[in-house]
Amino acid sequence: MRQWLSPDTERAAALLEAHPDYRILRSLPPLDLLPLPAAEGRVRTAAVLDTETTSLDPATGHIIELAICHVSFDARGRIVGIGPVQDWLEDPGYPLPPQIAALTGLTDADLAGRRIDDAAALDLLSGADLIVAHNASFDAAWIERRNPSVAGKPWVCSLKDIDWRGHGYEGRQLGALLGEVAGFFNTRHRADADVAALVALLATTLPSGRTACSEMILSAQRPTVRLIANGAPFEVKDRLKARGYRWNPKIRCWWIEVAGSATDDERAWLAAEAGCHRPTLREITWHQRHRT
Numbered sequence: 001m002r003q004w005l006s007p008d009t010e011r012a013a014a015l016l017e018a019h020p021d022y023r024i025l026r027s028l029p030p031l032d033l034l035p036l037p038a039a040e041g042r043v044r045t046a047a048v049l050d051t052e053t054t055s056l057d058p059a060t061g062h063i064i065e066l067a068i069c070h071v072s073f074d075a076r077g078r079i080v081g082i083g084p085v086q087d088w089l090e091d092p093g094y095p096l097p098p099q100i101a102a103l104t105g106l107t108d109a110d111l112a113g114r115r116i117d118d119a120a121a122l123d124l125l126s127g128a129d130l131i132v133a134h135n136a137s138f139d140a141a142w143i144e145r146r147n148p149s150v151a152g153k154p155w156v157c158s159l160k161d162i163d164w165r166g167h168g169y170e171g172r173q174l175g176a177l178l179g180e181v182a183g184f185f186n187t188r189h190r191a192d193a194d195v196a197a198l199v200a201l202l203a204t205t206l207p208s209g210r211t212a213c214s215e216m217i218l219s220a221q222r223p224t225v226r227l228i229a230n231g232a233p234f235e236v237k238d239r240l241k242a243r244g245y246r247w248n249p250k251i252r253c254w255w256i257e258v259a260g261s262a263t264d265d266e267r268a269w270l271a272a273e274a275g276c277h278r279p280t281l282r283e284i285t286w287h288q289r290h291r292t
Helices: 007-017 098-104 118-126 136-146 174-182 191-202 212-220 234-243 260-273
Strands: 044-053 063-073 079-089 130-133 155-157 224-228 246-248 253-259 280-284
Touching (some): 044 098, 044 136, 063 118, 063 212, 079 191, 130 136, 130 191, 130 212, 136 155, 155 212, 174 191, 191 212, 253 260
Parallel strands (some): 130 155
Antiparallel strands (some): 063 079, 224 280, 246 253
């Protein structure tokens, strides 16, 4: 019996759940009610975080909400302990863009005079062995710009470091995965709610028999190779994009990251299909990954 739901409600849900024409989603429970296994082997700490911002550009925008939760994971990559979710708001000094207010539900009045406790946030980040976010490349850019001392710490991405499609899941957004994988729903799009949702998702066991957290960490620890398509002609840009290459405006080049075993095949493709015979190759570990 789920302790955060009434017995009558849960009995009704169980009846529907047993019927093939219904699928039940339950509200996200308090994190301290999630069942966790006993630790095996070495235990490490991850800082699970989320940011809400005024724009997509950390050079011109501002963080308006930051939430961080310390979780402990064991040698098998399973979450074995969950700390409280720490959450801070910050006044950007100007009115919120309407689309951000609509997305988050935050108002200018909510943020007025508020300030993120940078010392407390940095203490949580520095005290973790790695940092986890859903779409980590977005959050890493904001966090490392604000706290340069954490640059180089391993970042792990629950969006990209798990092969969700390979497990048969259609969604990749956090809310969709929370429902499809964990069977929960969360109606708030706020940093603290998203962190709680991500922790619950990572604690869920996948069809492989491993937890999402375990699969994510195993994947993230494997080195990859980044190929930068130097000198690729403009007319092949659509071909590169279709292949999965991304544009880096800082160096004005297309790039892709592949498993080390796929490097030779990718170089051959670049030469034959994109006219790039001397790409730059860089080995990438989780100390550099998810940064452009």
